[in-house]
Amino acid sequence: MVGNEGMVYGIDHISELVQCSKDNISRDRALTAKESVSRIVILERDGFAGLPEHGPYDVIHVGAAAPTMPHALIEQLKPGGRMVIPVGTSRQEILAVDKSTDGSDVRITPMLGVRYIPLTTPEAQLRSA
Numbered sequence: 195m196v197g198n199e200g201m202v203y204g205i206d207h208i209s210e211l212v213q214c215s216k217d218n219i220s221r222d223r224a225l226t227a228k229e230s231v232s233r234i235v236i237l238e239r240d241g242f243a244g245l246p247e248h249g250p251y252d253v254i255h256v257g258a259a260a261p262t263m264p265h266a267l268i269e270q271l272k273p274g275g276r277m278v279i280p281v282g283t284s285r286q287e288i289l290a291v292d293k294s295t296d297g298s299d300v301r302i303t304p305m306l307g308v309r310y311i312p313l314t315t316p317e318a319q320l321r322s323a
Contacts, residue, residue: 196233200300203248205239207314214276241313244270251275258313259286263302280310 196202206212215236239245241256242264250272256264256279263281269290271277278292290304 200233201248202234203245204234204236205241205245206236207238207240209238212236242266248271250316253277254279256280256313257310259308259310260285260313263289268293268300278305280308283312286310297321 204215208216217235219236235248237245241258242260244254244264244267246266246269249270251270252272252275254271254275254277256267256277259280259282261281261283263279267277267279269291271291274295275292275293277290278288279291280286280288286308288301288308290305292301292303294300
């Protein structure tokens with residue numbers, strides 16, 4: 195999916211989910227141990243902040259609904275890149291966020307209504323527990 199040279203970064207702020215992801219990847223028979231270590235990186239981080247140190251990114255997929263658009267993630271998109279993200283609280287939509295090839299414009303296109311778990315920060319999750 196990412197070609198011969200592509201990298202995949204996954205992030206979650208819950209350490210147990212990070213470890214579960216790493217364990218599942220290591221069990222995938224389609225990947226060699228070398229590939230899973232060198233081309234797929236799972237980190238414990240804040241999803242709202244993304245991973246600016248590894249960007250810019252061709253594609254960003256967010257697997258939890260942000261209450262509002264996280265602009266830090268838009269900034270991390272490469273010119274010509276796309277982000278797919280669920281946004282909203284009680285009413286959520288998957289949005290396609292496309293950055294123009296020169297990076298000067300961003301187009302946001304609603305795709306469909308969805309229901310995802312909320313994208314939270316570690317602090318917010320601890321307050322609601």
